[in-house]
Amino acid sequence: IFAFIFPPFGSAGAVVLNCLTSWLIYLVELVGNLPENYLSVGKITIWQLLIVYTLILMVWWLRWWGKHLWFAGLLVLISVTIPIGHSKNDLFRITVLAAEEEPIMVIQDQGNVTVFNSGNCGKGKLTIAPFLQQQGINKIDWAISSNFQYSDTNAWLEIMEKLPIKVFFDYSPTPETALISKAIHQELQKHKGIYQPLSLGQTVSTDSYIAQLVNKEIPILQMKIRGQLWLFIGNRNQSELEKLIKLEKLPRPQVLWHAGQSLKKLLETLKPNLAITVNANLRNEDSLAISKMKTQVFFTEQDGAVQWTADGKLEAFIQNTESRTSIF
Structure with missing residues (x-):
């Protein structure tokens, strides 16, 4: 869109996006190479998946949730791990x-x-x-x-x-x-x-x-x-x-x-x-x-x-x- 309005803006935007993308890829690779970098929880149900995506959208769209990202992350952990942990115990x-x-x-x-x-x-x-x-x-x-x-x-x-x-x-x-x-x-x-x-x-x-x-x-x-x-x-x-x-x-x-x-x-x-x-x-x-x-x-x-x-x-x-x- 920037390039259509004013070509130099398009070039500048591409440079910025390239830097952000490169930084994100580097961050993912860094985390992926850390020891004990993931916790496998197996399969999740549809309702658990809906809760996770709803919380992500709320963090993205609503200011209060955006400021309390840690709380949203905690709710994601609770909604995924507790039901699975209970089922494993039985x-x-x-x-x-x-x-x-x-x-x-x-x-x-x-x-x-x-x-x-x-x-x-x-x-x-x-x-x-x-x-x-x-x-x-x-x-x-x-x-x-x-x-x-x-x-x-x-x-x-x-x-x-x-x-x-x-x-x-x-x-x-x-x-x-x-x-x-x-x-x-x-x-x-x-x-x-x-x-x-x-x-x-x-x-x-x-x-x-x-x-x-x-x-x-x-x-x-x-x-x-x-x-x-x-x-x-x-x-x-x-x-x-x-x-x-x-x-x-x-x-x-x-x-x-x-x-x-x-x-x-x-x-x-x-x-x-x-x-x-x-x-x-x-x-x-x-x-x-x-x-x-x-x-x-x-x-x-x-x-x-x-x-x-x-x-x-x-x-x-x-x-x-x-x-x-x-x-x-």
Whole structure:
């Protein structure tokens, strides 16, 4: 408009706007690079969003609110954080994320968070951390690493770049994982976290669950969660697993996780109520037999993440990144 009325005004206005824009970008980058620069609060409702935008408009248009910006900011914090904090204190939810190499599970219980396994490199940055931030989670109370695939890499450091961990349980650390275990230990110390190595058979007990690695070779890990037995069975030693199935020496769980070719035999022998596996690329005869069983089976490659709530039901969970909010 200035340039249309008088061209020199347009040039001067452009210079001023450029300076203001550059200053604003610099300020945002400066704040963004500060440690602990945001607080993730998860999803907000429509009414919370309306309150926030109404307060912004009132600060912009009304003189009194413009002079009391701190009060408007306080109301924004209250309207967003208190309802979310109340809902977290009543929440109990288990989410099994889609992963091929090992089971990855997040347990949320009245504000306490456990992450079980991290997967390979990339999984923490691309899957686990975004999910936790979407849920409004800013710290991990307990982390359990079982190294299901006996790999010398994992994604724990990627997760710890975004979220601090209070207590880290490491089942049967090996010489192959010594370097990464040391790096995890050092990263934990930055936030006064605790590193706790565990041997085969040792239990991890909290108010939410009891976990125990009972077989290192296959491997097999069992968790007792609110009276429900969850059994996680790997496929690293197929012959040993077949032997245990034949001898019927496996506990009978309510929920089974397995990503190998022994799924049909495990379902026939253990008869769990619910089962989680990775993909549906099974032999035709196995798929047909499984479809006739009473066990409800979820395929994370097809269904995505799977959630279990306090009423004992599993359902497919589609991660939605909309309405995710961070308070800067």
